[in-house]
Amino acid sequence: MAAPDCEPSRAIAPDEADRLFSVFGGYRKLAVAVSGGADSLALMVLLAEWRHRTSCAPELSVLTVDHGLRPEAGGETEMVAGLARAQGLECRILKWAGDKPSGNLQAEARDARFALMARALADDGGDALVLAHHLEDQAETFLLRLARGSGVYGLASMAPVAERDGVVLLRPLLGIAKARLAATLAVRDIAWCSDPSNDDLAFARVRVRALLPELAAEGLTPRRLGETAARMGRASAALDAWVRDVATRHAQVHAAGPVRLPLAALAAVPEEVLLRLVSRLLRRVGGQAYPVRIEKLERLVGDLAGKPGAQATLAGAVVRRTASALVMWREYGRSPPEPLVARGPGAWIWDGRFAVSTTTVEKVAVVARADMVKRGDAAPAIAMPAGWPAQAFDTAPCLLRDGDAPYCPGFGTAAPPASVHLSLLPLFEEAELPGNSLNSLHSRTT
Incomplete structure (x- = not known):
């Protein structure tokens, strides 16, 4: 059957694949997420073939997840591994162990899959994870x-290059119709698996997918919707550039996490820029993976604008309006940060906010400052930072190692223990701000 936007179901030719993957030449090592469905299998095969004929191609490996939700899942991951080996690629089968949630299963499974793959990517020293989202996925x-x-940010939908929790995500197939991916496998006589949940109308995405042919008949083809999303993406990038400029010039970021925005600097920016700036800071301050919903954000900004001295909690962060600034910090009460215990050299993200790395073999712990005080551990013998609310530092990271004084970044001039690095993640990641069409003509270099 033809794709809903009436594109011919033709296989992807080598020259087209070369164009799709040309921007990957500057990466050193990539992992491909493969489920066993037609989309990700086609991506894996096309990437493997591209690598064989491209001298500057990066190393490739395959990651596949057995969710344990269907009896067939184990056999499907073994099929993926066998096909990967036939293409000359290593494959790791990852298992989602433990009890499964009774509600919101698709979202929970996606999060579990990402967490497993992110950990495997880090263990393998990979640069990025390649995903098979295609044109219909973007339209949905x-x-x-x-x-x-x-x-505008939500309607930009999925970006070709994005970042989540420190993992770079690459989506080279966003402009490719699903039928063409199936055709790419068909001409190679490669079979694929079908997940019954993809046809279950209990899920909103499946219901939207069922509407695509009717919408296409009215001109709302996946191609047209994808083009609109791309235009929204360009608008989002322009706004992000503005937001970054305002944040760089005016946001006062404390090394322990809190952020302060002078009200005088905010008075001159358009409301859309203000909303995006607050959203960005809330997400970073609260250590959240996703931005807050726009209606909640509008309500928060409206409440703060009308009530001097107001305070609100949203997305894991507290926002207080003082006489001269908006002050934001990570909330402690509802969901305190979990302690991190590091044994041996490695690198970690603590509470979605801080990068931690160590080269020592000794045990190192990172805990919230309020937890350290509650437990009766020796508090840093230094004064609290001046000019900030005291509770803004309840969730400040404190680094503990036997024989060393506790260390909280930005508290006085104390330095962290030798061989340990602790730093706040940046407000912005480079992958969040795509360049213009002229820049996209050049391959990524490292």
Whole structure:
């Protein structure tokens, strides 16, 4: 059957694959997420073939997850591993162990899959994770977000290059129709698996998918929706550049996490820029993986604008309006940061906010400052930072190692223990700000 936007179901030719993957030449090592469905299998095969004929191609490996949700899942991951080996690629089968949630299963499974793959990517020293999201996926995402009343950022949908929890995500197939991926496998006589949940109308995405042919008949083809999402992406990038400029010039970021924005600097920016700036800071301060919903954000900013001295909690962060600034910090009460215990050399992300690395073989712990004080551990013998609310530092990271005084970044001039690094993650990641079309003509270099 033809794709909903009436594109011919033709296989992807080598020259087209070369164009799709040309920007990957500057990476050293990539992992491909493969489920066993037609989309990700086609991506894996195309990447393997591209690598064989491309001298500057990076190392490739395959990651596949057995969710344990269906009896067939184990056999499907073994099939993926066998096909990967036939393509000359190593494959790791990752298992989602433990009890499974009774509700919101698709979202929980996606999060579990990402967590497993992110850990495997880090263990293998990979640079990025390649995903098989295609044109219809982009159209569905656009429609789902439109139904939720998303603004320009939500309607930008999925980006070709993005970052999540420190993992770079690459989506080279966003402009490719699903039928073409199936055709790519068919001409190679490669079979694929089908997940029954992809046809279960209990899920909103499946219901939206069922509407695509009717929408296409009215001109709302996946191609048209994908193009609109791309235009929203360009608008989002422009706003992000503005937001970054305002944040760079005016945001006062404490090394322990809190952020202060002078009200005088905010008075001159358009409301859309203000909303995006607050959203960005809330996400970083609260250590959240996703931005807050636009209607909640609008309500928060409206409340703060009308009530001098107001304070609110949103997305894991506290926001207080003082006489001269908005002050934000990570909330402690509802969901305190979990301690991190590091044994041996390695690198970790603590509480979604801080990068921690160590080269020592000794045990090192990172805990919230309020937890350290509650437990009766020796508090740092240094004064609290001046000019900030005291509770803004309840969730400040404190680094503990036997024989060393506790260390909290930005508290006085104390330095962290030797061989240990602790730093706040940046407000912005480079992958969040794509360049213009002229820049995209050049391959990524490292």
